[in-house]
Amino acid sequence: MLEAQGxxxxxxxxxxxxxxxLTVLPGSVHALLGENGAGKSTLVKVLVGAxxxxxxxxxxxxxxxxxxxTADAVDNGIAVVSQELSLFPDLxxxxxxxxxxxxxxxxxxxxxxMAELARxxxxxxxxDVGLEQPVEQLxxxxxxxxxxxxxxITNPQVLILDEPTSALHARETERLHDVLxxxxxxxxxxxxxxxxxxxxxxxxxxxTIMRDGRVAVPSVPARSLTVDRxxxxxxxxxxxxxxxxxxxxxxxxxxxxxxxxxxENVTVGGELEDVDLTVPCGRIVGLAGVAGAGHRAVLSVASxxxxxxxxxxxxxxxxxxxxxxxxxxxxxVAIVSGDRKRYGVMLDKPIxxxxxxxxxxxxRRDGMFLRAGRIRERAAEHVKRLGIKTPSVxxxxxxxxxxxxxxxxxxxxxxxxxxxxxxxxxxRGIDVGAKAEIYNLLRELADRGxxxxxxxxxxxxxxxxxxxxxxxxNGRVCARLSGRDLDAHTILEVMNTGVPPRDPGPGHGHPxxxxxxxxxx
Amino acid sequence: xxxxxxxxxxxxxxxxxxAGRQPxxxxxxxxxxGRTLLAQEYLGVLVATIALVLLIGAFYPRFLQFxxxxxxxxxxxxIGILACGMxxxxxxxxxxxxxxxxxxxxxxxxxxxxxxxxxSWLSALLAIVAGGLLGLFNALLIQYFGLxxxxxTLATLAMYxxxxxxxxxxxxxxxxxxxxxxxxxxxxxxxxxxxxxIVLIVVAALLTVVLRSTPFGYRVRAIGSNPDAAAFSGxxxxxxxxxxxxxxxxxxxxxxVLTIGYLGAADPNTGTGYELQAIxxxxxxxxxxxxxxxxxxxxxxxxxxxxxxxxxxxxxxxPINWNQFALGAVILGAVSLDSYVRRRRRQATARGPRL
Ligand SMILES: Nc1ncnc2c1ncn2[C@@H]1O[C@H](COP(=O)(O)OP(=O)(O)OP(=O)(O)O)[C@@H](O)[C@H]1O
Ligand SMILES: [Mg+2]
Numbered sequence: 017m018l019e020a021q022g023x024x025x026x027x028x029x030x031x032x033x034x035x036x037x038l039t040v041l042p043g044s045v046h047a048l049l050g051e052n053g054a055g056k057s058t059l060v061k062v063l064v065g066a067x068x069x070x071x072x073x074x075x076x077x078x079x080x081x082x083x084x085x086t087a088d089a090v091d092n093g094i095a096v097v098s099q100e101l102s103l104f105p106d107l108x109x110x111x112x113x114x115x116x117x118x119x120x121x122x123x124x125x126x127x128x129x130m131a132e133l134a135r136x137x138x139x140x141x142x143x144d145v146g147l148e149q150p151v152e153q154l155x156x157x158x159x160x161x162x163x164x165x166x167x168x169i170t171n172p173q174v175l176i177l178d179e180p181t182s183a184l185h186a187r188e189t190e191r192l193h194d195v196l197x198x199x200x201x202x203x204x205x206x207x208x209x210x211x212x213x214x215x216x217x218x219x220x221x222x223x224t225i226m227r228d229g230r231v232a233v234p235s236v237p238a239r240s241l242t243v244d245r246x247x248x249x250x251x252x253x254x255x256x257x258x259x260x261x262x263x264x265x266x267x268x269x270x271x272x273x274x275x276x277x278x279x280e281n282v283t284v285g286g287e288l289e290d291v292d293l294t295v296p297c298g299r300i301v302g303l304a305g306v307a308g309a310g311h312r313a314v315l316s317v318a319s320x321x322x323x324x325x326x327x328x329x330x331x332x333x334x335x336x337x338x339x340x341x342x343x344x345x346x347x348x349v350a351i352v353s354g355d356r357k358r359y360g361v362m363l364d365k366p367i368x369x370x371x372x373x374x375x376x377x378x379x380r381r382d383g384m385f386l387r388a389g390r391i392r393e394r395a396a397e398h399v400k401r402l403g404i405k406t407p408s409v410x411x412x413x414x415x416x417x418x419x420x421x422x423x424x425x426x427x428x429x430x431x432x433x434x435x436x437x438x439x440x441x442x443x444r445g446i447d448v449g450a451k452a453e454i455y456n457l458l459r460e461l462a463d464r465g466x467x468x469x470x471x472x473x474x475x476x477x478x479x480x481x482x483x484x485x486x487x488x489x490n491g492r493v494c495a496r497l498s499g500r501d502l503d504a505h506t507i508l509e510v511m512n513t514g515v516p517p518r519d520p521g522p523g524h525g526h527p528x529x530x531x532x533x534x535x536x537x
Numbered sequence: 538x539x540x541x542x543x544x545x546x547x548x549x550x551x552x553x554x555x556a557g558r559q560p561x562x563x564x565x566x567x568x569x570x571g572r573t574l575l576a577q578e579y580l581g582v583l584v585a586t587i588a589l590v591l592l593i594g595a596f597y598p599r600f601l602q603f604x605x606x607x608x609x610x611x612x613x614x615x616i617g618i619l620a621c622g623m624x625x626x627x628x629x630x631x632x633x634x635x636x637x638x639x640x641x642x643x644x645x646x647x648x649x650x651x652x653x654x655x656x657s658w659l660s661a662l663l664a665i666v667a668g669g670l671l672g673l674f675n676a677l678l679i680q681y682f683g684l685x686x687x688x689x690t691l692a693t694l695a696m697y698x699x700x701x702x703x704x705x706x707x708x709x710x711x712x713x714x715x716x717x718x719x720x721x722x723x724x725x726x727x728x729x730x731x732x733x734x735i736v737l738i739v740v741a742a743l744l745t746v747v748l749r750s751t752p753f754g755y756r757v758r759a760i761g762s763n764p765d766a767a768a769f770s771g772x773x774x775x776x777x778x779x780x781x782x783x784x785x786x787x788x789x790x791x792x793x794v795l796t797i798g799y800l801g802a803a804d805p806n807t808g809t810g811y812e813l814q815a816i817x818x819x820x821x822x823x824x825x826x827x828x829x830x831x832x833x834x835x836x837x838x839x840x841x842x843x844x845x846x847x848x849x850x851x852x853x854x855x856p857i858n859w860n861q862f863a864l865g866a867v868i869l870g871a872v873s874l875d876s877y878v879r880r881r882r883r884q885a886t887a888r889g890p891r892l
Contacts, residue, residue: 066769087771102766104759106829111755115770124750 017041018094018174018205023062023072027415030407032058033069034229040174040205045196047216047238048209050226051250051447052419053405056209057099059226060178063207064089064096076174087116093173097163097180099209099418099445100357105152110134112151113166137165142191156183156355156441157307157473164192175199176207179418181215182444183354185307185473186508193219211419211447212474213243225249251449270296275332277436277467279317282327287313289491290327295467297332297435300458302482303471304511309488311471315438318469319351320344332435332467345374350434352425354441360425363414367406368395370413370424374432398427401457403450418445426454430461437461439470443477455481475504475511489514578823579835585871586842593849600852603729610734611799613837613844615640616811617737618792620818620836621744622785626686627816627824628748628831629761629781634690635675636789637811638697641803643668643793645701648710648803657712657719661797665790671697672786676779694812705805712797723798733795740788741837748833757781761828818843821871842871 018040025033032055040046050056061067063074065083074081076092083089086096103112110130119129131147138145143161151159160183167175181189189212196206196219208220216223216238223241225233233249270276276296283290288310295301303311316322318329320340329337331347338344341351353359361370372391395409402423406416413424422445429437437458443451458481462468472478478485484498487510495516497506506517594601619636626633643664650660671693678689713719725732748754756777760767768774797803820826821842822835846867850860 085771086769090771098769102763102769104762104766104829106762106825107755107758111758115759115767116756116772118752118755120752124746125752125755 017075017077018063019075020059020063021073021075023059023074024070025058025062025067026070028407031229033062035072036226036229036231037234038063038207038224038231039235040207041222042173042203042205043200044221045200045206045208045219046235047220047223048207048226049211049213049216049223049246049250050232051449052403052423052445053417054226054250055229056226057178057417060096060098060176060207060209063176064094066096066098090117090170090172093171094176095167095170095172095174096176097167097178099178099182103151103159103163103166106150108148108150109145109154109162110147112162113169115166117170133169134165137168140195141165141168142188155307155312157185157188160184161188168195172204174205174207176209178209179211179445180208181210181212183441183473186475187306187512189215211445211451213246213448214476216246217241217243227252247448250447270299275334277318277332277469278330279314280327280330282314282317282324282329284313284317284322284324287322287491288317288324291491291493293486293493295469297465297467298462299484300462300468300470300482302478302485302507303469303488304475304478304485304507305488306511309511310491311486311488312440313491314488315351315440315469315471318344318436319349319438345432348433348435350374350429350432350437352429352437352439352442354422354444356421356425356444361413361421361428363421364412366410366412367399367404367416367424367427368392368409371395371398371409371427371431374428394431395427398430401453402427403453419447419450422446423450423454426457430457435466437466437468439468439472441472442470443472451477475507478507479504487511487516578830578832579838581874582822582835582838582842582871585874586838586845589842589845589849593845593852597852600849605848607726607729607731607734609844609848610737610841611731612848613840614731614733614737615792615796615808616814616818616843617837617840618740618788618795619785619811619815620822620840621740621833622788623815624819624822624824624831624833624836625744625748625757625781626785627761627819627826628828629757629778630764630828631679631686631778631781632690632816633672633675633782633785634687634812635671635693635697636785636815637808638694638701639668639671639786639789640793640796640808640811641805642671642697642701643790644796644803644807645705645710645793645805647794647797648712649704651713651797652710657717660713661719661794664794664797665787668786668788668790668793669783670786671789672782672784673779675786676782679778679782680775698809701805705803707805709805710803712801712803715801719798720801723795733799736791736795737837740791741833744833748831753777753780758829758831761830763829814840814843817868817872821868839871843867 020036020038023033023036036055036059038059048056048059058067062069064086065088066086068084081092083092089096110127113134114130118125119133120126121129134147141161141164143158143165145154145158151162154162160180164177164180181192184192193215196208199206210216220238222235223233223238223246224231224235225246227250232252274296276294279291279293281290281292282288291310291314293314303314305311313322317324318337320337320343323339331337335347338347351359368388368391371394392409398404399406399409404416404420404423404427406420413421416424422443426442443454446454458468470478470482479502482502484496485502485507486493487495487497487507489511494514495510497510497517501517510516590601590606599605619640623633623636646667647660647664650663651657675690675693678684678693679686723732727735748757756772759772760774760777764774796807818839819831819836820839822832822837822839824831824836843864846864847860850863855863
């Protein structure tokens with residue numbers, strides 16, 4: 017049993033934790049919820065010794081626990097998957113799995129033994145990677161699974177997961193939940209931080225909800241809660257803006273003369289096969305598929321990062337896309353990526369600098385000398401609008417909570433006023449309230465005529481925000497879902513089977529303007 | 538790649554570092570050896586070195602004589618040993634600019650101890666220990682004053698050199714006489730290969746094992762690859778850094794002692810500019826300045842490449858005053874070629890989403 021009592025932690029003037037109590041029981045999965053900046057990750061870091069609290073005690077099985085780093089925690093049977101991925105990109109998979117606990121033989125690291133220990137865990141998680149592969153070559157979801165594997169390998173008595181599924185697809189998440197259920201049987205105590213509230217109801221036994229560094233709702237049984245109730249508790253007296261499934265109109269036809277982003281016969285060796293896609297201005301189109309199906313390659317192609325072997329991409333203005341990222345950005349393409357550490361923000365720079373980065377530096381809108389004052393004003397507006405929780409725009413982005421960092425990524429691209437917005441898992445780690453705000457923002461952008469392509473690990477998100485979802489299978493467009501067909505369940509089914517849904521029958525027709533729906537698979 | 542055999546490959550590669558590896562007979566062993574060789578980061582520098590030797594040899598066949606090649610190996614030893622230590626530091630995003638001065642100071646210490654009547658082997662040992670202490674001093678400066686290593690070692694570069702000049706009063710100090718066993722060993726050769734060169738090979742082999750297969754090596758690379766994650770994982774960053782700096786100091790001492798054994802005297806100005814050549818050798822060899830990855834064999838080969846260039850210039854009778862310029866140009870060429878090849882290779886192997 018892991019107990020935390022009266023934990024306080026302040027960073028300068030920011031109080032992250034103002035006296036928090038938490039008790040996690042063996043054989044129970046304990047959800048830790050709260051909006052962005054509520055203090056969840058800080059509490060997690062205290063529990064694993066990565067952050068020393070200003071006050072409060074930890075107890076493990078009744079005796080006081082003194083740990084100063086995560087290696088100590090592991091020695092005490094406590095393992096953590098941190099929110100910000102903490103892998104070593106240059107090292108291979110195997111070398112990443114045993115930091116500070118490499119098995120030895122004759123003084124040398126025993127890689128054979130490491131492989132023996134790692135294989136079953138990787139298999140259990142369904143993580144199919146070469147043990148010698150450098151981690152930097154892995155996509156985000158595999159890196160996240162690897163991080164989970166690293167925690168599981170230590171055979172912990174207490175397992176703490178800080179948004180472990182933020183980059184995972186539905187099937188991977190399901191697999192993780194199965195693992196958690198097995199652990200529960202083995203009397204392991206699990207702390208599960210997440211913003212996917214349906215997951216909470218699916219797998220958790222108890223729920224603790226935090227708000228502004230305090231416990232708002234202490235340990236209640238998950239059975240007694242609903243998503244709505246949880247949202248109310250999380251947001252407190254703030255208006256609960258719940259994301260509703262939009263009612264979709266079936267009609268996806270459009271005037272061929274409207275400006276549009278066009279992919280014409282795009283082929284990329286081994287990834288995309290002859291893809292034709294037209295996205296008219298003002299429309300939000302979702303891209304779905306299982307890993308490697310090609311939906312994310314479309315984003316890479318549309319951002320100029322990946323050069324197609326054949327075919328071309330034409331921007332709404334009629335000009336062809338330049339063949340590199342910088343060129344694409346100068347043409348008004350924006351890329352909001354969920355992999356924020358790699359593509360999103362400069363952690364050691366203040367918010368205002370990050371916000372002004374694209375518009376001032378890349379697009380040179382502010383001339384040679386940046387007008388810092390103006391950028392700061394604009395940044396302050398974004399902070400207010402997106403609800404970024406921070407003392408000021410001068411705060412370093414690295415000191416924000418994960419979800420708030422992601423909002424900064426948004427602010428930076430919004431500031432550039434893009435005409436084509438590519439969103440790759442854009443709301444990774446963002447809480448329900450802010451998600452609703454961001455979906456509204458995307459709507460507004462669409463109304464102003466922007467083209468938007470969204471890929472997401474969460475089909476519910478696609479259903480909520482898109483006008484139409486294009487499902488990829490084996491590098492080809494296999495179905496285009498709109499109207500009645502556009503719901504999370506159908507998306508999941510089609511992307512996993514590659515079989516387009518049957519004609520929904522008369523009444524809500526399924527007109528697809530360019531080409532037959534998914535006749536190619 | 539088959540996961541079942543992959544760890545085994547690495548395991549015995551570790552036991553027998555590539556430098557001294559013999560294929561254990563049989564076609565598959567040979568093929569495996571070939572594949573291992575191809576995958577090495579230092580392949581570029583190896584090919585470049587051989588190509589350059591052959592090129593010079595095409596103009597001046599005398600260059601290809603065994604003795605000539607061995608003398609290049611001998612002259613590359615000192616920078617080579619320093620470069621091996623530098624590769625460790627670069628792998629963890631640190632840098633030691635004081636290695637050239639450490640080299641000179643330890644050589645002087647060794648020579649002065651001999652002058653004071655100490656046994657030459659004991660003097661050498663003490664000089665190497667002194668090198669370790671100099672490295673420790675660097676690490677302490679970095680740790681307690683929170684200085685970036687480039688700044689701290691820039692200061693000790695001057696301090697150690699200054700100490701050398703002051704202690705020697707600006708003049709050469711003689712080491713043990715030629716008939717001393719110490720000098721006998723280090724001026725000698727085994728089957729034509731100079732003992733100094735053998736020392737370099739042994740050092741490179743040992744350190745390769747240390748970097749790739751010991752927990753220390755794993756930690757060094759982990760810290761260089763992602764310092765925040767390393768600290769989060771409980772890796773004792775300060776201690777590992779200290780060990781790495783001590784290692785670099787010890788290697789500086791070893792190089793200093795070798796020069797006493799081979800040349801028989803300590804010159805207070807010896808080793809000026811070696812720090813930059815050591816960095817260049819490491820980088821040419823395939824060690825990344827961004828941290829996370831390093832190759833010791835590459836660093837040693839890089840220093841050999843520099844040696845080949847230096848003596849090649851003599852053959853082509855480039856005026857001595859142009860030497861520095863030519864050397865710089867070669868470093869530039871090698872490094873940019875390497876970076877180009879690496880980028881191409883990365884593009885070719887990168888799979889999965891690029892966003
Ligand atoms: N190193 C730091 N320096 C300064 N402030 C910090 C630091 N780490 C966290 N904070 C602040 O502490 C508060 C709590 O952050 P924490 O990361 O615990 O939030 P969270 O609940 O995990 O949010 P999210 O859902 O976005 O991950 C935030 O206001 C954040 O800005
Ligand atoms: Mg968090």
